[in-house]
Amino acid sequence: MRAAEPASPPAAGLQHLFLREEELRLAQDLLFFGYRDFTAGPDAILAELGMGRAHHRVLHFVGRRPGITVGELLGILGITKQSLNRVLTPLIEQGYILQAQGRSDRRQRLLSLAPPGTALERRLFERQRDTVVAAYREAGPTAVDGFRRVMRGLMNREARAWMDRIEETAPPGGPARRA
DSSP: OOOOOOOOOOOTTTOOGGGSHHHHHHHHHHHHHHHHHHHHHHHHHHHHTTOOHHHHHHHHHHHHSTTEEHHHHHHHHTOOHHHHHHHHHHHHHTTSEEEEEOSSOTTOEEEEEOHHHHHHHHHHHHHHHHHHHHHHHHHOHHHHHHHHHHHHHHSOHHHHHHHHHHHHTOOTTSSOOOO
């Protein structure tokens, strides 16, 4: 007797059960719990250093875009200059981030990771990388593509544009460039 083939999921748009309130609340629960567990490892590392998630976000985006201006970082993080300075000043003073004047506009502050900042950002990334790798392997490539589409759908236009620039400059073997 032949085993039944596993049912393939319905094509997008054919079934709208995922748009019902309970399914949307489940999606919200998944986002909350996923984020909590995704950040738990780095939170522990940062706590040992007297830092928090705001420090992690700054290290991440400065590491992703060396030479980023303070203005660009403010736009990405969506916070006030005062809030950024509360996080950025200690990172600079403790030697995690370097600050330089802009080449054409001396009022600009260009940020990059100093060697200790590179090491810390790498340690935080590796902790989260292992979590993402395990989840991606369990879910499979179709689910990974769906996840990326959903996450992009949650982003505003500016965040999607930033992601487009990141994907365009991804090294070979990185994420596929968007068409």
